[in-house]
Amino acid sequence: MKVLVINNDGGGFADYVEVPEGTTVRDMFQREVRSGKPDGYLIRVNRQPVPSDQVLREGDRISFTPIKVEGAR
Amino acid sequence: MRQVNPLQRQAIRAALSIHDHLAGTGRMNGLVKLPSPLWEDTQAVVSRLEFSLARGWRAASDSLLADLDGSLRRLRSELDTCHANLPRATVASKLAPPGETVADILALDDEFDGLTIDLQEKLIQVQTDPIVLEDTALGSFRIVLRWEQIGRHRAYEVVADTPCCPEHDDDVTHPHVREQLLCEGEGAAAIRRALAEGRLLDFFTIVRQVLETYNAGSAYVQLDRWNGVACRDCGYHMPDNDYGTCDRCEDPLCSECSLGCQKCDRYICSACSTTCEKCDCCLCECCVQVVADTGRLLCPTCFDQALEEENHDDACSEEVSPPGPAACPAPAGAAAATDPLCLVEAPVPA
Structure with a gap:
């Protein structure tokens, strides 16, 4: 199945990816955000906060946004 | 519907x-936004470094070299981001x-x-x-x-x-x-x-x-300076862009708390200053001289004076026998007569 993955860490990429049935939010985080822990991110599925064991469904939109994003001057 | x-x-x-x-x-x-401002900043650091090297300012050059290292790292990071985002x-x-x-x-x-x-x-x-x-x-x-x-x-x-x-x-x-x-x-x-x-x-x-x-x-303004910069001695808040610092430790210092070293004329804070134990003048820690045996802290003038007095005492004891007050007059300070100095110039412990 295909889901839209948005990783707002660094470059902020958004892309559809193919994932196996039964993939959870935690699986997706480990696959997409290799460095970092889930509690350092706002994780949303279809724009809503979700538990980490939620199973993704076809066409879901999952986004990872770091809680700490350092500005500059 | x-x-x-x-x-x-x-x-x-x-x-x-x-x-x-x-x-x-x-x-x-x-x-695609090239990091032009950062490039210009980096060029400015290079210019300052060249200027500093030409003057032979080693400490400043080392500091600028560290700045350049940081600038180049940021530049590389931003260029990598540009490339990745193309x-x-x-x-x-x-x-x-x-x-x-x-x-x-x-x-x-x-x-x-x-x-x-x-x-x-x-x-x-x-x-x-x-x-x-x-x-x-x-x-x-x-x-x-x-x-x-x-x-x-x-x-x-x-x-x-x-x-x-x-x-x-x-x-x-x-x-x-x-x-x-x-x-x-x-x-x-x-x-x-x-x-x-x-x-x-x-x-x-x-x-x-x-x-x-x-x-x-x-940050444009660091949060610990959001309400101005506090004088390290009295806590008075000074404007973030207009305040003095201790010439030794570089901590912020207001004009009221700024002390002048009698020898080198630098402005110093209370932590970096000390007082001559003989004449009470103010000195920075680098200018004070320590009497090795007694640990007394003296200004260079008092130190030299004490040294002369000690030399004079030694000369008297060698030339006159038996020693007496008429042959070897007592020094002006009674304390000096009763507390002979063993003077050796020693560095102040850090």
Whole structure:
């Protein structure tokens, strides 16, 4: 199945990816955000906060946004 | 028939307008932003380093070399980001369809307070919760996006609702906001991409996260200087851009607490100063001289005087036998006569 993955860490990429049935939010985080822990991110599925064991469904939109994003001057 | 509420109606109209703009020619502008200001900063550091080396200023050169190292690292990082963000094609393949933008706008209403859509002005704004960074309350901010400016300069502004500016700089309302312009830092690439692809929820969320994060290493005004700079001795707050420092330890120092070393004329703080135990004059720790055996701290004048007195005592004891007050007059200070000095110049312990 295909889901839209948005990783707002660094470059902020958004892309559809193919994932196996039964993939959870935690699986997706480990696959997409290799460095970092889930509690350092706002994780949303279809724009809503979700538990980490939620199973993704076809066409879901999952986004990872770091809680700490350092500005500059 | 499905009922459409006023917010949904506005969201649909705004999303269509945003989509039209992003699908147009202005979309690509701003996606590739070379780090020109950083390049110019780096060149300035190189010039200063060359100047410093030519003068033979070793300490300053080492410091500038460290600055250059940091600048080059940042430059490399920004260029890597530019390269990574280079679009593969000019076709808007990842532009969110209007329906997704509508969903984003409706989600903004849940995620933020104060969602406002102005179709005439082509702007959409939200309000953050009050922001507190390291115990400094900065108040809430409005993030105002003008969607026709996406891809051009300054598509959005960050406006403080009740500005809590640092002393002596009214343009700064947040460590990373000057003149309502957020310096995005780590968020720059993700913000540009979210805007270019019409992902409004991501855009507003990342901007909010930047506002809720403090980067002390790169702030317009550091939070510990938000209310001015405190004198290290008395705590008096001085303007951030106009204050003195101790010439030895470089801590902030007000004019009232600034002490002058009698020997080297440097301005010093109380921690870096000491007093001659003989004449009570003020000295910095580098200029004081220590009597090796007794540990007495003397100014150079008193030290030399004491040395002369000791030499004189030694000479008298060798020439006159038996020694007596007539042959060897007592020194002017009675204390000196009763407390003979064993004078050896020694460095002050660090």
